[in-house]
Amino acid sequence: MSTTRRRDPRAERILRNRLHPLHLTLQLQHSGVAEWLGPNGVKRRNPHLVGFIGPNGVRRIDRSGAQSAASQTQVHVTEQDTRRTVQLDHPDHYITVIPDMTGGRLSAADKDLLGLAQRLAAEKPNTAVLVVVFGESKETQLGEAGADRVLTVADPLFQQYSPEQRLAWLLALEQALQPDYWLLPDSGLGGGDLGRRLAVALNVRAATGLWQVNLDGDMPTCVCRAAAATQDLLRDLPRVLLALPECAEPVSETRHEALELDIPVSPAAVNPAIEDLGAVAVDPASVALAEAEFILSGGNGVRDWPGFHQAARVLGATEGASRVAVDDGFMPRDRQVGATGTWVTARVYLAVGISGAIQHLQGIQSCEKVISINTDPGCDMVKRADLAVIGDAAAILQALTEKVGQLKQEVGDVA
Numbered sequence: 001m002s003t004t005r006r007r008d009p010r011a012e013r014i015l016r017n018r019l020h021p022l023h024l025t026l027q028l029q030h031s032g033v034a035e036w037l038g039p040n041g042v043k044r045r046n047p048h049l050v051g052f053i054g055p056n057g058v059r060r061i062d063r064s065g066a067q068s069a070a071s072q073t074q075v076h077v078t079e080q081d082t083r084r085t086v087q088l089d090h091p092d093h094y095i096t097v098i099p100d101m102t103g104g105r106l107s108a109a110d111k112d113l114l115g116l117a118q119r120l121a122a123e124k125p126n127t128a129v130l131v132v133v134f135g136e137s138k139e140t141q142l143g144e145a146g147a148d149r150v151l152t153v154a155d156p157l158f159q160q161y162s163p164e165q166r167l168a169w170l171l172a173l174e175q176a177l178q179p180d181y182w183l184l185p186d187s188g189l190g191g192g193d194l195g196r197r198l199a200v201a202l203n204v205r206a207a208t209g210l211w212q213v214n215l216d217g218d219m220p221t222c223v224c225r226a227a228a229a230t231q232d233l234l235r236d237l238p239r240v241l242l243a244l245p246e247c248a249e250p251v252s253e254t255r256h257e258a259l260e261l262d263i264p265v266s267p268a269a270v271n272p273a274i275e276d277l278g279a280v281a282v283d284p285a286s287v288a289l290a291e292a293e294f295i296l297s298g299g300n301g302v303r304d305w306p307g308f309h310q311a312a313r314v315l316g317a318t319e320g321a322s323r324v325a326v327d328d329g330f331m332p333r334d335r336q337v338g339a340t341g342t343w344v345t346a347r348v349y350l351a352v353g354i355s356g357a358i359q360h361l362q363g364i365q366s367c368e369k370v371i372s373i374n375t376d377p378g379c380d381m382v383k384r385a386d387l388a389v390i391g392d393a394a395a396i397l398q399a400l401t402e403k404v405g406q407l408k409q410e411v412g413d414v415a
Contacts, residue, residue, distance in 0.1 A: 083252075083253055083254055083255045084253065084254050084255070085254070085255045085256075086148065086254050086255065086256050086257070087257055088126060088128045088148050088257070090126075091126055091127065091128035091148070091149070092125075092126040092127070093121075093124055093126065093127040093128070093179075093180050094127065094128055094129075094130050094149070094177045094178075094179040094180065095117045095120050095121050095127060095128070095129050095130065095179055095180055095181045095183065096130045096131075096132060096170075096173060096177070096179040096181070096182050096183065097113055097114055097117045097129060097130065097131050097132070097147075097183045097184075098131075098132045098134075098170070098182070098183070098184045098191065098194065098195075099113060099114070099131065099133075099185065099191070100185050100187055100189040100190055100191050101133060101135075101137065101139065102189055102293075102347075103138070103347070104135070104136050104137050104138035104139065105138050105139045106139050106141070106142070106145055107347070107368070108245065108250075108345075108366065108368060109185050109187065109244075109245040109246075110145075110185065111145050111146075111250035111251070112243070112245055112246055112247050112248055112249070112250055113183055113184075113185055113243055113247065113248075114129065114131070114145045114146035114147065114250065114251060115146060115247075115248040115249050115250040115251050116183060116213060116241075116243060116247050116248035117129045117146060117181070117183050118146045118251055118254070119213065119215065119248055120180070120181055120183075120213070120215070121148075123215055123220075124180070127180065128148035128149050129146055129147055129148045129149070129256070130147075130148070130149040130150070130151060130173075130177070130179070130261060131147040131149070131150050131151070131258075132151045132153070132169070132170070132173070133150065133151070133152045133153065134153050134155075134158035134166055134169075135153070135154065135155075135156075135158035135159045136154060136159065137152055137154075142258040143255060143256045143257055143258035144251070144255060144256075145250065145251055146250075146251035146254070146256055147256055147258040148256045148257055148258070148259070149257075149258075149259055149260070149261045150258050150259065150260055150261065151173070151260070151261040151265065152260070153169055160276035160278075161190075161274065161276045162272070162274075162276065163190075163193055163194055163197055163274070164270050164272045164273065164274060165267075165270050165272065166194055167194065167197050167198060167201060168267040168268050168269075168270045169265065169267045170182070170194075170198055171198075171201055171267070171268070172265045172266055172267040172268065173265055174202065176263055176264075176265055177263065179239075180239070181239055181240075181241060182195070182198060182202075182239060182240045182241065183241050183243060184198070184240075184241070184242050184243075185242070185243060185244075185245075186208055186209055186210070186242035186243060186244055191242070192208075192242060195208075195240060195242040196208075196242070198240055199240040202239065202240065204238050204239050204240045205238055206238060206240040206241070206242055207222050207224050207235065207237065207238050207240070207241050207242065208224060208242045209224045209225035209226065209229070209242070209244055210222050210223070210224050210241050210242060210243045210244060210247060211223060211224070211225060211243065211244045211246065211247050212247065213237065213247070213248070219236060219237075220236070220237040221234060221235065221236055221237055222234075222235060222236075222237045222241070225244065284312070284313075284316050284317055284318045284319075285312075285318065285319065287318045288342075289318065289320055289334075289335065289337065289341075289342040289344050290342055290343070290344060290345070292317075292318035292320075292344065292346055293346055293347045293348070294315070294316065294317045294318065294346060294347065294348045294350075295317060295318050295319075295320045295337070295344060295346045295348070295349050295350065295367075296308070296311060296312045296315060296317035296318070296319055296320070296350045296352065297319070297320035297321055297322065297337055297349065297350065297351050297352065297354060298319070298320075298321050298322070298325050298330070298331065298352050298353060298354070299321065299322035299324060299325050299351065299352065299353040299354030299355065300322065300324040300325060300328075300353060300354070300355070301352065301353020301354065301355075301374060301375065301393055302325065302330070302352055302353040302393055302394075303353075303393070303394055304393075304394040304397075305330050307394055307397055307398060307401075308352065308397060310401060311397040311398075311400060311401045314401045314404050314405055314408075315350075315400070315401070315404060317350065318346075319331065319335055320335050320336075320337040320342075320344065320349075321335045321336055321337065322336070322337065322338070322354045322357070322360055323336055323338060323340060323341065323357070323359070323360070326341075337360060337363050337364060338357070338359045338360040338362065338363035338364075339358075339359040339360075339362040339363050340359050341363060342363065343362075343363045343366070344363060344364055344366070344367060345366040345367060346364075346367045346368070347367070347368045347369065348367075348368070348369050348371065349364050349367040349369070349370045349371070350371045350373070351364075351370065351371065351372045351373070351374075351381050351385070352373045352374075352393045352397065353373065353374060353393045354372070354374070354381050355374070355376065355379045355380065355381055356372075356379055356380030356381030356382070356383070356384055357380075358380075360381075361380065361381070361384055364384075369386050369387075370384055370385045370386050370387075371385055371386065371387045371388070371389070372384070372385035372387070372388045372389070373388075373389045373391070373393050373396050373397070374388070374389075374390065374393070375390065375391065375392065375393075376390075377390050
């Protein structure tokens with residue numbers, strides 16, 4: 001219900017002047033007021049309210065988060081975790097997921113894969129989603145992501161490229177559990193290769209490039225990308241699924257146990273025909289923005305560009321830039337990030353001196369972690385960031401470069 005009250009004339013002038021330093025403060029204080037009486041007795045409406053419809057019938061949209069933050073300051077409500085806990089004492093069926101887990105943690109695509117697994121598990125009672133983790137795991141939220149059971153194979157061998165040994169473990173699981181489905185990411189990080197090896201060993205025509213599953217009919221079907229992702233292919237749902245990112249919504253309404261699998265698994269001995277000679281160093285500057293995992297992006301607030309380039313070399317980051325920095329000639333056009341440049345999916349996106357135009361925020365919406373270095377604590381990029389550092393960009397980058405350089409000399413590898 002709307003309330004009506006008279007405001008102070010000075011506050012009225014500040015609220016009409018968006019350049020006034022107190023404008024945002026007063027706007028936040030009065031954002032919950034729908035209308036008031038002006039100094040001449042004329043009723044006024046607050047155009048800053050979320051959902052306000054202007055005289056031309058256009059609804060205002062809160063892109064900055066300031067209005068929603070204001071509404072949160074008006075009413076202090078303690079949020080409670082309402083997710084339902086799922087417990088399976090003795091599962092009768094299994095759906096096995098082998099995520100890429102780059103760096104030992106679940107990526108956004110891995111979480112989508114677990115969401116698809118839980119959709120399939122819901123079709124048959126007492127079905128558990130089993131997550132197989134090869135190598136070191138740093139993930140602490142497997143249960144939150146949808147894992148009912150976890151099998152961790154922590155052999156140092158699996159830190160390297162070892163598809164034959166991984167396949168031996170999966171075939172041992174096949175004999176022990178007979179999973180209803182095998183789910184792997186159709187990626188170049190190992191899931192696509194391992195999934196195809198598994199399909200050949202099981203004599204199954206795998207669904208590759210899968211991005212949609214239909215479980216409504218009598219027979220489940222899936223839609224796969226074909227012909228170099230130019231066509232969609234409708235086919236039956238096989239046991240081995242190699243899925244693309246966004247194949248399903250990640251788990252958000254349930255919490256799962258993520259218990260260690262208590263069934264003994266004995267893989268067959270393998271005489272590998274492949275020898276891993278170790279990782280080959282790649283120049284981050286040669287990595288395309290769309291494929292980069294760590295991006296250091298500069299904007300209009302960067303004044304020391306040589307220092308920015310030096311920081312990118314020391315940090316091992318791929319360089320990006322805002323449209324303003326590209327237009328001003330500080331960075332090439334192929335390094336522009338945003339809706340008018342390149343949409344990026346980095347695990348870490350470090351924005352230096354970027355205010356956060358809506359086109360830029362659209363281009364980084366799929367990044368997992370966003371860090372902002374800026375002098376303006378109220379800019380949109382700081383509001384979007386998971387971590388914000390307020391201060392001079394040149395000084396902060398110099399301190400960061402010196403610290404990382406010191407760690408490299410001490411421990412050799414700080415990746």
